[in-house]
Amino acid sequence: MPRQFDLIAFDWDGTLYDSTAIIARCIQRAVADVGGTVPTREQASYVIGMGLMQALAHAAPDVPPELYPRLGERYRHHYIAHQNDLSLFEGVLPMLDALKARQQLLTVATGKSRRGLDEVLRSVELVGVFDGSRTADETAGKPDPLMLRELMSEFGVPPERTLMIGDTTHDLQMALNAGCASVGVSYGAHEPDAFHALAPRHVAHSVRELHDWLIANT
Template identity: 80%
Template structure:
């Protein structure tokens, strides 16, 4: 078997594995409307996907006063919970993950979701046993801080040069750059890939199929 280039592969969740970008965008907009803020555009709302929840909402709704942040967060969670079971993995994700697992990569998740949110998504998709580790934004520093990746690398004893981050936002790729890790961007999620180039990803995949093919040869 061909030697691995990467021992640890960290995936973002929303917009990379989970087809949730449109629903998250709409839930952010609905939450801002509920608290009387100026509803952000689709582009502004989708830009913050991947950040920790309150950081994301504050960025998307700069006119909402800080004292309304708890209500804003509650309204976002209300809307998201109403739609979370409408979301599914992107087609092709399960075969991709299964093949990487068969090659004995450590598979992890580094996400802006909360721990409860990620656990619920993993339960809903019946993926609890597939990932070896994970970090969420409410239990450590959010993206683009490198802390999530530093903690995962330390947990599995893997060096930065043997770690690959895969994500759909500039926050993901900047986190990898900050951690000294390689990255791959995917263009089918929250951010337009035009901004990825400055963050030096090894590749930009335009579909899960293309990502799978690239990983088969290069991971």
């Protein structure tokens, strides 16, 4: 079967990187530190994938804007304390290697900061794996389609040849807004029941299932 997609864009946290639970706890602790109403785990998980300040403002609507810098500082404090506890989901590297061997362009479209993404991409196992990336602090945050459009423009790939993979409705809505196909994963931040309205090609319930679907369908 001829290849359907030339460019595959992956979300990072909750899709490739096993960080959802720690991010949610760091959001809760940061809100508590500035005296806001602490969001539930579900509320904190929902905002994962947005740009940091957009996410924190959404998770803590009673925190006044003048405290946002402090809120961001406290989040980063808690996250840095736990960043060495994080790792790629099991099976991610073999999946990326298999896609790379097919000459598909692999990119990252993430709500992380450029500094945060670059720190994890410096690990030896990830050097040279991704062809490009966009982060929320250097372009528009999800679900705005700008980061996907920039990646497509950079590599000269049209929307119909681009696939977005993510664990949140923000990821799938961004793909829809950009005119791209999407695949959802159910093992990250959002409950997959919400995905169906956004018409993903598939919802994978494990990295192994995602790997097998991508090899068979992209």
